[in-house]
Amino acid sequence: MSVEILGFDHVSFWTRNATQAASYFICRAGFSPIAYSGLETGSRKYCSYVVQNGGVIFVFTSTFDAHETNFHNFVQSHGDAVKDVAFRVADCKKAFEHCVIQGAKIIKEPQILQDEYGLVITATIEAPFGGIWHTFVERRQYTGKFLPGFKQLHEDPYIQALPQPNFVRIDHCVCNQGENGVEKVVSWYESVLGFHRFWAADDRVIHTEYTGLSTVVIADANEVIKMPITQPSKGKGKSQVQEFVEYSGGPGIQHVALLSKDIIRDVSAWRKRGLTFIETPTNYYKQTKEKVGSKVKVDWTLLERLGILLDWNEEGYLLQILSNPVQDRPTFFLEAIERHNHEGFGAGNFRNLFEGVEKAQANRGNL
Ligand SMILES: O=C(O)C(=O)Cc1ccc(O)cc1
Numbered sequence: 001m002s003v004e005i006l007g008f009d010h011v012s013f014w015t016r017n018a019t020q021a022a023s024y025f026i027c028r029a030g031f032s033p034i035a036y037s038g039l040e041t042g043s044r045k046y047c048s049y050v051v052q053n054g055g056v057i058f059v060f061t062s063t064f065d066a067h068e069t070n071f072h073n074f075v076q077s078h079g080d081a082v083k084d085v086a087f088r089v090a091d092c093k094k095a096f097e098h099c100v101i102q103g104a105k106i107i108k109e110p111q112i113l114q115d116e117y118g119l120v121i122t123a124t125i126e127a128p129f130g131g132i133w134h135t136f137v138e139r140r141q142y143t144g145k146f147l148p149g150f151k152q153l154h155e156d157p158y159i160q161a162l163p164q165p166n167f168v169r170i171d172h173c174v175c176n177q178g179e180n181g182v183e184k185v186v187s188w189y190e191s192v193l194g195f196h197r198f199w200a201a202d203d204r205v206i207h208t209e210y211t212g213l214s215t216v217v218i219a220d221a222n223e224v225i226k227m228p229i230t231q232p233s234k235g236k237g238k239s240q241v242q243e244f245v246e247y248s249g250g251p252g253i254q255h256v257a258l259l260s261k262d263i264i265r266d267v268s269a270w271r272k273r274g275l276t277f278i279e280t281p282t283n284y285y286k287q288t289k290e291k292v293g294s295k296v297k298v299d300w301t302l303l304e305r306l307g308i309l310l311d312w313n314e315e316g317y318l319l320q321i322l323s324n325p326v327q328d329r330p331t332f333f334l335e336a337i338e339r340h341n342h343e344g345f346g347a348g349n350f351r352n353l354f355e356g357v358e359k360a361q362a363n364r365g366n367l
């Protein structure tokens, strides 16, 4: 038995200042503000800004209340960070009850949320790491922009002023663990949510001269949710997963990858908006172009200009790029990914991706 999941619904971040965190994603990443809740809507403790790009919804929340110790403890330890990876489900109550019987910790019992746009049912359980939550969202033909109780927001002038990306949906969400942390977390998703192992690779495959990591990708039955669960390996240098864990006060969500139909358009828009990216090693394009030969038809000049990487196999290929961290701490970042009959995560690029990441780590004095 597993929970029927329809996709990622949204990702929520807890921050010290939701107004400014949301503004960064609006200005730099080209998201549009869609909904707000705060003092003006009767929310006396929390302020939330909801932003959307295509099928991707991010929520930024802060608190007005000095006594919300759960909230303050979380941001004190993790900084601005992902708190909730919400799944859209066919039946919220059924999903919730299934997980609770399987041993999930309850955060919020199922509740019916209603306003003039219709009805949504939500419930929340705790994930097995980092104080993260999973909220189940059942939308019953809800026509509002986000959830009942939120005031709808209108276009931001910055959106039209610069080129806009248009992402399809969240492709995957990477969950960083501490040393040897993967197995326990993967078993939880197997037993509680009925997820299965989709792909795995260890540090014999994923390593550079200095660092390594291992990953197990888990997926729901429909394979609409994919979450690589990663852990650091010991090496000559500090694994980027270890750096993350040290700066985020433990395990947490390292990156969210956004699925693109046109990564050239979307990354061009991101660059024009001033989002910055991990640098690709200088010899990458010459080498990769030679190896790929005529198997894949892409505009290499544009890929090189934008710093987009390519991975391929007999059946297809994918294009991907990693942003730099989007807050002060070297923790959370974004990825853009375009898939052509290729369901991987860029294993062929890991070495090049990680050499770029290590350069940034070395600049921070953390390699
Ligand atoms: O596996 C993925 O989803 C990637 O995008 C590649 C990757 C894996 C682990 C990292 O620490 C950073 C990037």
Ligand SMILES: [Fe+2]
Residues within 6 Å of the ligand: 172, 174, 255, 257, 335, 345
């Ligand atoms: Fe990724």
